[in-house]
Amino acid sequence: MTIHGLLHIPQDIRLCGPSWVTWTFFVECFCGDLQHGLRSKSQPWANLNKRVMKMAYLEQLAVRFDLEGELSMGEGASELQRGEKLYPECAWKLYQDLLTQY
DSSP: OHHHHHHTHHHHHHHHOSHHHHHHHHHHHHHHHHHHTOOOSSOHHHHHHHHHHHHHHHHHHHHHHTOHHHHSOOGGGGSOOTTOOOOTTSOHHHHHHHHHHO
16 A cells, blocks of 8 residues: 555646645645634633534544535635645646546
8 A cells, every 4th residue: 555655646747746745735725624623712722622523523424424515614615725726737637637647
């Protein structure tokens, strides 16, 4: 599994840019999810712990009972959020073409 993942690194760098850029995007999204769970100023760690635990519960339920569709964010999940930008010159077809080459 690890070797298979390593084989995709050059392709991912060509499609997504440097690894640190892609990693930063996902980490910032995760931090934003955690930030929505902060409600207490006196005990923020308790809020963060509960938020992470509930996210893990939902992921396990989705995997175990095949509930990805039911637990998704719905129709609005594909819409752009604040700060996101769509680049039409980055075509999905290019990604699919590269996948078929390997």
